[in-house]
Amino acid sequence: MTKYTDIELLRQLCLLFGPSGCEDNVADFIREQISDTCDEIYTDRLGSLIAYIGSGKSDRQRLMISAHMDEVGFMINEICDDGYLKFETLGGIDPSVLCGKNVTLGDEVNKIKGVIASKAIHHKKRDERLNITPVSDMYIDIGLSSREDVLKYLDIGAYGTFDSEFIRFGKDGRKIKSKALDDRLGCAVMIEAMRALYPERDSLPMDIYFCFTVREEIGISGAQVAANTIKPDFAIVLETTAVADIAGVADSAKVAIQGEGGAISLMDRSTIYDRELVEFALDVAKKNSVKAQIKKYVSGGNDASHIHKSGVGVRTLALSAPTRYLHSPACVVDAEDYYSILSLVDAMLREWKFAD
Amino acid sequence: MELKRLITSLCSLMSVSGHEQYSYEAVSSLVGKYFDEIKSDGVGNILLVRRCGKENAAKIMIDTHFDEIGMLVTKIHEGGFLSVTSVGGLDLSILQATDVVIYGRETITGVIASTPPHLKKDKSAKKLTELSELLIDTGYEKEELEKIVSVGTPVGFSPVYTELLGDRMCGKSFDNKACAAAAIYALSKIDRANLAADVYLLLSCHEETLPTGGVAAGAFAVEPDYAMVIDVNLARVPDTPRHETVDFDAGVSISISAVTDKRLTRAVEQLCREKKIKYTRVAAPSSTGTNTPALNLTGRGVPTVDIGLPLKSMHTYNEVLCIGDVLELSALVREFVCSEKIREGFAI
Structure with missing residues (x-):
């Protein structure tokens, strides 16, 4: 693997259109990528894509690995007479990152470009210049000037995502900036893991269910249903986690540090993780000289919340890429962390020690 | 043309x-x-x-x-972050999570930092982060960055142009x-x-x-x-x-x-x-x-x-x-x- 160049899969995934509730494009792309590296693929009743590598024997342990396909986005809730569109956010987006941004609107078939705007600075009063513009004062401009014209392209309920370039920056292009790294990065890690493992599937001591889930960002989690049907013994959630490792932030509040490997959660707002799995992950990292770190701040939450409480309970681990500026059109991860996570997941699956 | x-x-x-x-x-x-x-x-x-x-x-x-309009670098911080001041009437509301170009001895790309909702301490805060407190993330270490950028280096928005319907363009x-x-x-x-x-x-x-x-x-x-x-x-x-x-x-x-x-x-x-x-x-x-x-x-x-x-x-x-x-x-x-x-x- 050539460092910093093998990012094409991640790039393609990030640029796909997949707001919560409209993940079809992402699912179709992933299905194509993994069709030759698993024993079976199916889409469940909520839309999650589930791929399976294993023996099919019912007495074997089942490991669920999950990453969500959806990204934060928008939904159009009003089409004004003069052709502007009003919207709500889909998932948690701070209004400070919205004004001026490019967006893509539509559904899994049709897409058009737009830009989020409010009135120009010249027309803002002093307090309006200093305060966060409420979403209700913003609108999306798609270039048309009547409701009638807009209705030829989209209607109330149209989905939206940020439209942002995937770029490399920093020393030797070490940093990656894109929309939707949360959680296409997790999807990319799963796809790469499947490619590496499938040829050696006969030596695996457990059955693995790779779950590309829907609707994490709105909390009505597709992962819950996936876990209900798979009934795993163990789960690994591959995620991104918000970090604040920037200038002026106290070390204790940084959450995790970019470049120090995947962040392993002990606890967050909705899950207390399995301590033995945490120790296992840290041991495997150490043994293989792969960087990993403990997430040092109780914040956020992810699909683990639903997975670990499903059925009779599931022993769960979360491994996240430290990500700056999460839920914005300009999320930033360190390519080194992406590679560390790829290596750690691969090593953990090869050295899995919990099967009978 | x-x-x-x-x-x-x-x-x-x-x-x-x-x-x-x-x-x-x-x-x-x-x-x-x-x-x-x-x-x-x-x-x-x-x-x-x-x-x-x-x-x-x-x-x-x-x-x-x-x-x-644009910005000028005012300070280079540890971790490769830059502070800037405005050149002309800059709209504070559009800055966070924005791609910029830094025209130093080399032309490099940066991203204006934003605080994700997960880490926002006061979720009901009304004030925008002031320009003097915003940081540009360059992805370089400070020592490397100082070889490229100095106080006074101009910074502009990334040139990205999009065609909208109705023969409109934005950028x-x-x-x-x-x-x-x-x-x-x-x-x-x-x-x-x-x-x-x-x-x-x-x-x-x-x-x-x-x-x-x-x-x-x-x-x-x-x-x-x-x-x-x-x-x-x-x-x-x-x-x-x-x-x-x-x-x-x-x-x-x-x-x-x-x-x-x-x-x-x-x-x-x-x-x-x-x-x-x-x-x-x-x-x-x-x-x-x-x-x-x-x-x-x-x-x-x-x-x-x-x-x-x-x-x-x-x-x-x-x-x-x-x-x-x-x-x-x-x-x-x-x-x-x-x-x-x-x-x-x-x-x-």
């Missing part, structure tokens, strides 16, 4: 107010071939000259300011390089024999930052007989007053003002009607908010008409313009510099 490509090529160039000379070579190689002469001056103006070939020709000046710095593009587009297509006078297209500096801009020095050197100032004008969008805005997709705007020349303005309106160029009038009693007053007062005084290109979301990196309006503007420039009638009325 095709109009949209000319617009994006010019608007992509770095010309943060005070750094207009940075792109002199690029302007020269991009559009120099359409002109008889190109030169810069001691202030930062770029002058493009198109001659009509007649002896003792009159002189027309077209002014389109060429500088753009950075249409204020005012889209107007420069419209003028260059017109001048590049006129046969020398049709010009009514020599044409001096002034790509003027410092409009976004200084009250008199660079236009005064640029015009003083040329001593034009009459002039047209072209700048973007605030287009009507939701929640803006009708009398302070102009119609979008309705051609150019013509300012009626005490600081413009009444006779020249009427002659241009007449020209628009004759040549079927779409325009709307806008009342700007004592101030046009453009280079017009400064140009008007240069030397012995220059009769000046003030023309606007309607623009939405001005001073953002996604200003929205209508290509139809740019074409009307380009047509007006063509007819203006070819009008014998106007030359007869205003040549000294």
Whole structure:
């Protein structure tokens, strides 16, 4: 693997259109990528894509690995007479990152470009210049000037995502900036893991269910249903986690540090993780000289919340890429962390020690 | 060159107010071939000259300011972060989670930091993060960054252009390089024999930052007989007053003002009607908010008409313009510099 160049899969995934509730494009792309590296693929009743590598024997342990396909986005809730569109956010987006941004609107078939705007600075009063513009004062401009014209392209309920370039920056292009790294990065890690493992599937001591889930960002989690049907013994959630490792932030509040490997959660707002799995992950990292770190701040939450409480309970681990500026059109991860996570997941699956 | 490509090529160039000379070579190689002469001056103006070939020709000046809003680096922090200050009227509400270009010893990319909702301490906070507290993430270590960037290095928005429906475009710095593009587009297509006078297209500096801009020095050197100032004008969008805005997709705007020349303005309106160029009038009693007053007062005084290109979301990196309006503007420039009638009325 050539460092910093093998990012094409991640790039393609990030640029796909997949707001919560409209993940079809992402699912179709992933299905194509993994069709030759698993024993079976199916889409469940909520839309999650589930791929399976294993023996099919019912007495074997089942490991669920999950990453969500959806990204934060928008939904159009009003089409004004003069052709502007009003919207709500889909998932948690701070209004400070919205004004001026490019967006893509539509559904899994049709897409058009737009830009989020409010009135120009010249027309803002002093307090309006200093305060966060409420979403209700913003609108999306798609270039048309009547409701009638807009209705030829989209209607109330149209989905939206940020439209942002995937770029490399920093020393030797070490940093990656894109929309939707949360959680296409997790999807990319799963796809790469499947490619590496499938040829050696006969030596695996457990059955693995790779779950590309829907609707994490709105909390009505597709992962819950996936876990209900798979009934795993163990789960690994591959995620991104918000970090604040920037200038002026106290070390204790940084959450995790970019470049120090995947962040392993002990606890967050909705899950207390399995301590033995945490120790296992840290041991495997150490043994293989792969960087990993403990997430040092109780914040956020992810699909683990639903997975670990499903059925009779599931022993769960979360491994996240430290990500700056999460839920914005300009999320930033360190390519080194992406590679560390790829290596750690691969090593953990090869050295899995919990099967009978 | 095709109009949209000319617009994006010019608007992509770095010309943060005070750094207009940075792109002199690029302007020269991009559009120099359409002109008889190109030169810069001691202030930062770029002058493009198109001659009509007649002896003792009159002189027309077209002014389109060429500088753009932007930022300057004020501090380099540990971890490769930069603090910046504004150049011109920067809209604080659009800055977070934005891609920028840092024009140091190398040109590098950066991202303006934002705080994700997960880590926001006061979720009900109303105030935007002030510019002095915003950071640009460069992805370099401080020591490496100091070799590329120093205090005073200019920073601009990333040049990304998107075509919208209805033949609209959005992107950075249409204020005012889209107007420069419209003028260059017109001048590049006129046969020398049709010009009514020599044409001096002034790509003027410092409009976004200084009250008199660079236009005064640029015009003083040329001593034009009459002039047209072209700048973007605030287009009507939701929640803006009708009398302070102009119609979008309705051609150019013509300012009626005490600081413009009444006779020249009427002659241009007449020209628009004759040549079927779409325009709307806008009342700007004592101030046009453009280079017009400064140009008007240069030397012995220059009769000046003030023309606007309607623009939405001005001073953002996604200003929205209508290509139809740019074409009307380009047509007006063509007819203006070819009008014998106007030359007869205003040549000294």
